[in-house]
Amino acid sequence: MNILILTIIVLFSLSSYYFGRSEARKLITTNKIRLNALPSYYGYYLAVWCGLPALIILSLWSLFEPTIIKILILNNFSNVESKDLFYEQTLSFFNGNFTGEITNDIKIAAERYTSLNNIAYNSKIALLASVLVFSTSYAFKKVKSNNKARDDVELILKGLLFVSSLMAILTTLGIILSLLFESLKFFSTINLFDFIFGTSWSPQRAFVRDASTITPEEYLELKDAFGSVPLFAGTAFIAFIAMCVAVPIGLFSGIYLAEYASTKVRKYSKPIIEILAGIPTVVYGFFAALTVGPFFRSIGESLGLTVSSESALAAGLIMGIMIIPYISSLSDDVINSVPQSLRDGSYAVGATKSETIKKVIIPAALPGIIGSILLAVSRAIGETMIVVMAAGLAANLTINPLESTTTITTQIVMILVGDQEFDSPKTQAAFALGLTLFVATLFLNYIALRVVKKYREKYE
Amino acid sequence: MELKNSNIKIKSKNLNVYYGNKQALHNINLEINNKEVTALIGPSGCGKSTFIRCINRMNDTIDICRVDGSIEIDGKEVNDKNVDVVTLREKIGMVFQKPNPFPKSIYDNIAYGPTIHGIGEKKDEMDKIVETSLKKAALWDEVKDRLNEPGTGLSGGQQQRLCIARALSVNPEVILMDEPCSALDPIATAKIEELIDDLKKSYTIVIVTHSMAQAVRVSQKTGFFHLGKIIEVDTTEKIFKNPANKMTQDYITGRFG
Numbered sequence: 001m002n003i004l005i006l007t008i009i010v011l012f013s014l015s016s017y018y019f020g021r022s023e024a025r026k027l028i029t030t031n032k033i034r035l036n037a038l039p040s041y042y043g044y045y046l047a048v049w050c051g052l053p054a055l056i057i058l059s060l061w062s063l064f065e066p067t068i069i070k071i072l073i074l075n076n077f078s079n080v081e082s083k084d085l086f087y088e089q090t091l092s093f094f095n096g097n098f099t100g101e102i103t104n105d106i107k108i109a110a111e112r113y114t115s116l117n118n119i120a121y122n123s124k125i126a127l128l129a130s131v132l133v134f135s136t137s138y139a140f141k142k143v144k145s146n147n148k149a150r151d152d153v154e155l156i157l158k159g160l161l162f163v164s165s166l167m168a169i170l171t172t173l174g175i176i177l178s179l180l181f182e183s184l185k186f187f188s189t190i191n192l193f194d195f196i197f198g199t200s201w202s203p204q205r206a207f208v209r210d211a212s213t214i215t216p217e218e219y220l221e222l223k224d225a226f227g228s229v230p231l232f233a234g235t236a237f238i239a240f241i242a243m244c245v246a247v248p249i250g251l252f253s254g255i256y257l258a259e260y261a262s263t264k265v266r267k268y269s270k271p272i273i274e275i276l277a278g279i280p281t282v283v284y285g286f287f288a289a290l291t292v293g294p295f296f297r298s299i300g301e302s303l304g305l306t307v308s309s310e311s312a313l314a315a316g317l318i319m320g321i322m323i324i325p326y327i328s329s330l331s332d333d334v335i336n337s338v339p340q341s342l343r344d345g346s347y348a349v350g351a352t353k354s355e356t357i358k359k360v361i362i363p364a365a366l367p368g369i370i371g372s373i374l375l376a377v378s379r380a381i382g383e384t385m386i387v388v389m390a391a392g393l394a395a396n397l398t399i400n401p402l403e404s405t406t407t408i409t410t411q412i413v414m415i416l417v418g419d420q421e422f423d424s425p426k427t428q429a430a431f432a433l434g435l436t437l438f439v440a441t442l443f444l445n446y447i448a449l450r451v452v453k454k455y456r457e458k459y460e
Numbered sequence: 461m462e463l464k465n466s467n468i469k470i471k472s473k474n475l476n477v478y479y480g481n482k483q484a485l486h487n488i489n490l491e492i493n494n495k496e497v498t499a500l501i502g503p504s505g506c507g508k509s510t511f512i513r514c515i516n517r518m519n520d521t522i523d524i525c526r527v528d529g530s531i532e533i534d535g536k537e538v539n540d541k542n543v544d545v546v547t548l549r550e551k552i553g554m555v556f557q558k559p560n561p562f563p564k565s566i567y568d569n570i571a572y573g574p575t576i577h578g579i580g581e582k583k584d585e586m587d588k589i590v591e592t593s594l595k596k597a598a599l600w601d602e603v604k605d606r607l608n609e610p611g612t613g614l615s616g617g618q619q620q621r622l623c624i625a626r627a628l629s630v631n632p633e634v635i636l637m638d639e640p641c642s643a644l645d646p647i648a649t650a651k652i653e654e655l656i657d658d659l660k661k662s663y664t665i666v667i668v669t670h671s672m673a674q675a676v677r678v679s680q681k682t683g684f685f686h687l688g689k690i691i692e693v694d695t696t697e698k699i700f701k702n703p704a705n706k707m708t709q710d711y712i713t714g715r716f717g
């Protein structure tokens with residue numbers, strides 16, 4: 001029903017745009033007045049005034065209507081046991097898909113719900129219609145006397161843009177806050193210190209428990225389920241392997257593309273490399289798990305090594321390949337933006353191409369290159385799918401690349417798949433992990449920005 | 461006759477240059493005297509830069525550029541396949557229109573060339589090279605206390621002198637200057653001109669300029685280019701007092717260009 005109302009409002013405001021515009025034009029041609037703004041501004045002005053108030057009221061109404069109706073209904077049934085359950089039952093009875101025992105109360109509540117709904121609907125229509133009429137007539141009156149349609153439209157646009165950015169900021173803030181609150185709950189059960197420095201991670205051992213009743217002995221056991229060191233170590237380790245693959249290959253191919261490749265080669269090979277970034281990570285994941293992992297294992301076996309089929313090496317290697325285009329493409333761009341005059345200056349004193357690249361171009365492009373590498377690092381840290389599929393789930397604290405390891409993101413996935421009690425420490429641990437990951441990435445970005453800025457200052 | 465010939469440092473014969481299918485220089489024949497300043501003038505796009513870039517084979521770095529004909533330095537062919545461009549460019553320094561110091565310290569800007577050619581491997585040798593180059597470029601007094609600061613932090617005029625010092629650091633015999641003063645104010649320009657006057661005692665200098673007055677002030681010989689052809693070459697005095705060609709006359713009096 002709301003869709004219909006919405007359509008009507010939009011159509012209304014659209015037609016008032018055309019109306020406003022043509023009226024303004026008429027004013028110009030027949031009365032020979034020079035208006036303060038282009039005719040279309042009067043159109044926009046009218047459209048905004050006709051549409052916006054009604055839209056705001058409609059959305060506010062839709063936001064609060066269900067809650068208000070619920071309160072009104074439940075007021076009459078103060079004697080039922082679980083109000084929420086009762087209300088759920090009423091709603092499903094109203095919708096005709098209630099399967100349990102139908103009590104008298106439910107019937108009465110459903111009737112009341114029907115009538116309230118009708119009242120709400122009628123009054124909504126009435127309110128919206130009057131708002132439309134009122135705001136439209138107000139706008140029409142304003143347009144005749146008010147010449148400043150352009151300023152008002154600019155103001156409204158500014159407001160709209162402001163609201164959009166406010167929404168983005170608030171969403172981010174909301175996510176951070178919810179991370180923070182859930183993590184705080186977790187840290188009220190598990191000591192922050194034990195979480196950060198604990199070396200054993202096995203959340204499946206954590207039984208659901210009311211935090212207030214945990215005895216000290218039980219806590220000792222519980223804290224061993226939530227030591228995050230193996231996860232951070234695993235994350236850093238796999239990211240390190242990935243960077244060992246991606247940085248040299250990415251940087252060298254970036255240099256090749258920017259300095260050596262002919263325009264034709266560059267034109268075709270750059271998009272081809274960039275395809276690597278477009279392959280879904282799941283595909284990389286099963287490639288790593290089904291091809292590369294077993295391949296390493298059979299090589300290892302023939303050398304007499306024990307290689308688990310899920311290994312940090314396989315995951316890191318594939319992740320590195322995935323990241324190559326981030327580095328190559330960005331460093332290619334950065335190198336390309338080094339001014340030609342620097343190259344000329346270097347060639348003119350007799351430097352060869354590789355000397356020029358090594359001593360002039362790379363240093364000049366370094367801030368950008370560092371930037372691209374750090375971007376790649378945070379991409380590697382946040383990567384989940386490849387690790388889930390190829391590195392395993394066992395939280396081993398190891399630096400042997402042939403063993404299986406696990407990462408923060410993988411464990412978050414493991415904790416949250418399947419049904420979870422929202423209040424168990426295990427679920428909250430996911431938030432704590434998310435928060436630490438967030439803080440770590442933030443820190444990384446901060447360092448990156450500092451490095452780049454310092455470098456800039458030095459050479460500008 | 462013998463004496464006059466031995467004074468020629470650079471000699472181009474039937475030099476043609478093409479960018480792709482477009483011919484930029486037609487049959488250039490030009491002689492540049494040793495330890496003298498030769499000015500190249502002519503309207504924009506006539507091929508002055510293209511010509512001086514042939515002398516140190518900088519056009520090699522442009523994919524679509526093709527050079528044929530001959531350029532000799534001290535009687536040796538430059539365009540020969542066997543010529544090592546690294547040693548060629550060691551012998552021929554170049555200064556560009558816009559100052560282009562490397563994003564390195566002042567010291568490292570100068571040390572760059574010698575390091576590449578394996579000169580001055582000891583620290584005190586390099587210090588000496590840096591000092592003499594900066595002194596020759598008349599920049600030493602202004603920067604001697606801040607050799608470790610970035611070269612890009614100098615003023616435009618200082619940057620250009622830094623680039624001249626950089627060109628001098630490998631002890632070239634020839635210095636090519638492509639409108640070295642076009643980005644500078646009159647005072648910085650005067651300084652560079654003074655410097656050029658000084659440098660011509662030990663170096664052969666070819667300078668491209670759009671300023672007639674500058675050509676008169678600094679050069680002994682002037683070549684006038686037009687549409688990729690050389691119209692007239694003579695002593696600077698003759699070109700500016702009594703040019704043989706009507707076009708030269710028109711150009712230097714500002715009637716076209």
Ligand SMILES: Nc1ncnc2c1ncn2[C@@H]1O[C@H](COP(=O)(O)OP(=O)(O)OP(=O)(O)O)[C@@H](O)[C@H]1O
Pocket residue numbers: 479484502503504505506507508509510511522524
């Ligand atoms: N890299 C290049 N690619 C293609 N054409 C070029 C290139 N460089 C120069 N040209 C062409 O060659 C001709 C001569 O250019 P050149 O730069 O030598 O002129 P110029 O006399 O130095 O001009 P200016 O006084 O403006 O510097 C011009 O027509 C120019 O368009």
Ligand SMILES: [Mg+2]
Pocket residue numbers: 508509510638
């Ligand atoms: Mg030029």
